[in-house]
Amino acid sequence: MHCLICFRDITEATTWQNLWTVKEKNICDDCESKFEKVKGSTLCEKCMKPVSEEVNLCGDCYEWQERFQQDPLIQNVSIFTYNDYMKDVMACFKYRGDYELVHVFKEAIKDTFSEHFKHSFQLVPIPLSDERLSERGFNQAEALAQLIDLPIYNVLKRTHSEKQSKKSKLERLTSKNPFRANHPISGDVLIIDDIYTTGTTLRQAAQTLIDHGATTVSSLTLIRS
Amino acid sequence: MDANQFSGKLLLKHEWNLDDELFELWLQKKWIQEVPGIVRKFGVTMCQRCFNTEKKYFGLMPGDITYCRKCVAMGRLSEREPLYRWSGPENELEPIPNSCAWEGKLTPLQEEAAHAIVRTIQTKKRLLISAVCGAGKTEMLYKGIEYAAEHGLRLCIATPRQDVVRELAPRLRRDFPSLTSAALYGDSTERDHGAHLVIATTHQMLRYQNAFDVIIVDEVDAFPFHKDRSLPKAVNRALKPKHALIYLTATPRFNLKLQTALKLIPTVSIPMRYHEHPLPVPTFKRVHQLEKQLQAYELPKLILDWIEERKGRRFLLFTPTIELAQTLSQSLSIPYVHSESPDRKELVMKFRTHQLNALITTTILERGVTFPSIDVAVLLADHHVFDEAALVQIAGRVGRSADDPTGDITFFYEQKTNAMVAARQYTRIKNKEAQRKR
Ligand SMILES: [Zn+2]
Ligand SMILES: [Zn+2]
Ligand SMILES: [Zn+2]
Numbered sequence A: 001m002h003c004l005i006c007f008r009d010i011t012e013a014t015t016w017q018n019l020w021t022v023k024e025k026n027i028c029d030d031c032e033s034k035f036e037k038v039k040g041s042t043l044c045e046k047c048m049k050p051v052s053e054e055v056n057l058c059g060d061c062y063e064w065q066e067r068f069q070q071d072p073l074i075q076n077v078s079i080f081t082y083n084d085y086m087k088d089v090m091a092c093f094k095y096r097g098d099y100e101l102v103h104v105f106k107e108a109i110k111d112t113f114s115e116h117f118k119h120s121f122q123l124v125p126i127p128l129s130d131e132r133l134s135e136r137g138f139n140q141a142e143a144l145a146q147l148i149d150l151p152i153y154n155v156l157k158r159t160h161s162e163k164q165s166k167k168s169k170l171e172r173l174t175s176k177n178p179f180r181a182n183h184p185i186s187g188d189v190l191i192i193d194d195i196y197t198t199g200t201t202l203r204q205a206a207q208t209l210i211d212h213g214a215t216t217v218s219s220l221t222l223i224r225s
Numbered sequence B: 001m002d003a004n005q006f007s008g009k010l011l012l013k014h015e016w017n018l019d020d021e022l023f024e025l026w027l028q029k030k031w032i033q034e035v036p037g038i039v040r041k042f043g044v045t046m047c048q049r050c051f052n053t054e055k056k057y058f059g060l061m062p063g064d065i066t067y068c069r070k071c072v073a074m075g076r077l078s079e080r081e082p083l084y085r086w087s088g089p090e091n092e093l094e095p096i097p098n099s100c101a102w103e104g105k106l107t108p109l110q111e112e113a114a115h116a117i118v119r120t121i122q123t124k125k126r127l128l129i130s131a132v133c134g135a136g137k138t139e140m141l142y143k144g145i146e147y148a149a150e151h152g153l154r155l156c157i158a159t160p161r162q163d164v165v166r167e168l169a170p171r172l173r174r175d176f177p178s179l180t181s182a183a184l185y186g187d188s189t190e191r192d193h194g195a196h197l198v199i200a201t202t203h204q205m206l207r208y209q210n211a212f213d214v215i216i217v218d219e220v221d222a223f224p225f226h227k228d229r230s231l232p233k234a235v236n237r238a239l240k241p242k243h244a245l246i247y248l249t250a251t252p253r254f255n256l257k258l259q260t261a262l263k264l265i266p267t268v269s270i271p272m273r274y275h276e277h278p279l280p281v282p283t284f285k286r287v288h289q290l291e292k293q294l295q296a297y298e299l300p301k302l303i304l305d306w307i308e309e310r311k312g313r314r315f316l317l318f319t320p321t322i323e324l325a326q327t328l329s330q331s332l333s334i335p336y337v338h339s340e341s342p343d344r345k346e347l348v349m350k351f352r353t354h355q356l357n358a359l360i361t362t363t364i365l366e367r368g369v370t371f372p373s374i375d376v377a378v379l380l381a382d383h384h385v386f387d388e389a390a391l392v393q394i395a396g397r398v399g400r401s402a403d404d405p406t407g408d409i410t411f412f413y414e415q416k417t418n419a420m421v422a423a424r425q426y427t428r429i430k431n432k433e434a435q436r437k438r
Helices: A016-020 A059-067 A084-095 A099-116 A130-136 A140-145 A169-174 A200-211 B020-028 B108-123 B137-150 B162-175 B202-207 B230-238 B254-261 B290-295 B301-310 B322-332 B344-352 B388-395 B418-437
Strands: A076-081 A122-125 A156-158 A179-181 A187-196 A214-224 B010-012 B032-035 B038-041 B044-047 B058-061 B065-068 B083-086 B126-131 B155-159 B181-184 B197-201 B212-218 B239-249 B267-270 B283-286 B314-318 B358-361 B374-379 B409-413
Touching: A076 A099, A084 A099, A084 A187, A099 A140, A099 A214, A099 B058, A122 A140, A140 A187, A156 A200, A179 A200, A187 A200, A200 A214, B010 B202, B020 B032, B038 B065, B108 B126, B108 B137, B108 B212, B108 B239, B108 B267, B126 B137, B126 B254, B137 B155, B137 B162, B137 B212, B155 B162, B155 B202, B162 B181, B162 B197, B197 B202, B202 B230, B212 B230, B230 B239, B290 B322, B301 B314, B301 B374, B301 B409, B322 B358, B344 B358, B374 B388, B388 B409, B388 B418
Parallel strands: A076 A214, A122 A187, A187 A214, B126 B239, B126 B267, B155 B197, B155 B212, B181 B197, B212 B239, B283 B409, B314 B358, B314 B374, B374 B409
Antiparallel strands: A156 A179, B010 B083, B032 B083, B038 B044, B058 B065
């Protein structure tokens, strides 16, 4: 076996200890230690953003709750922070198109899924525009969803492109929903995406899914930026 | 658009930067030809860009499409994403006489090397210039560059190290103002539109085929060129069938030394620095349990004494690992740099401009960068990362300026290694050789 990131040999000698904790390891300890999990006692209850001790919700989530009276997204769970190392790895994975790197996150995604969600959830990856998809050759959200051994429902479509760049906060919160659903859906839905930034994209997707029959919508994102 | 600016290129579709219509047209005209990205032959899979055949460097994408992970940083090449090579009209460079604006004077030894280079370019042969650190390699190239420009030959200076490209390009542009040039490396944004002079990392050679009349490989023994077998292959592919290939190094590795010894490659040896002072000979200082002490944040007296003796002269401390650099940095309150430090350029600049008096570094500063008037110590000189070439290069940082041609180079170690002895031997031999040339 070779580390998926640095290609170093990681064929470990079998010891009693790792006999009991057999895990599919595909990166070396060095590389693994450079990722940072989202943690801390004061995280936004909804989206896991670090917040001050006096509040339960971050500004964005509070706004959704207060301004629009209802939030289409029940909960977001993120695994890693967007530290410099993660930025490099994601640049390689998404922009350079090094697909194999998805397997780096297999354990983390699987463990997080079983800790927070049930097998009855229906997995819906955030789609890419056709243009992006053909450029990249794969959809990173779908690639991540595939790490969980459950069927995937590609019911969302993008009507216009991903570019979110320099919009004001209000514009972002109220911008036109870029998704449509090409199929009805029901029950509890779990949206999968690579990164949670402001939550707007995810909530637009969530709203679309609710409009098409979803009972509840949550999200699992690899990174909380 | 001048089509022949593309001659010699081997690129992914998007790298051509052409609109779809023109790209299709040129494909039809066979000015651009498709080259499969990944080829399977006799059970071996090979990347057609970086020559990789190692299984661990191939990846699979959805749809069972194989792609090469080794060169993916240059844009993904897969069974579905081929390369395209230029097969249209060839670039004919405008000959430019008297392009060299440099008015300095070469030493007799530099002169000798310069002539050998011109002769090699004329006769389209190979040449090794084995010149000590501080011999003034760059100026030795000038006559060759001028000759190439005058005869419309495309010349590339390739080096394994980005820093060298960054340092060399502005100098060459200043001294050859009438030549078109391109400096190419990982994050440079420059493009080569069929320039007279290309200054590039050896990695960039992977984007060329049949492009250059002359390639000069500077620091041919540096990482990763000597370790990565794909890079010499890439250099060969980037050359035209009739070409001159010139290697420059202070520390030729075994393979080149052997070729010299067997007279397979003409070799010019420059054992003397341009200022004609001898190379500083390393002093060996043995410290019992050096590694343990350093790791425990303890500083051996011998090392503290050495620092004390600098008396305000600037110095560099080389360590074999990043961890040790970090530990030492804490114990001594001296900043450290390594290949991934975000503030690397800034710290080096501060050291250069005397805002810093001392700097701890891993082997990244072993070559390419020069500072006048410094002393150097290597801590754990017996560590395996310090091979002969590395130690010679590190010692070569000392006494670079004509105004201050001496300085101290000390190796601190626990157990003497062959590399240390060989490095000291190297300086002595070169100094003797230089004396005979005087
Ligand atoms: Zn690794
Ligand atoms: Zn929140
Ligand atoms: Zn490759």
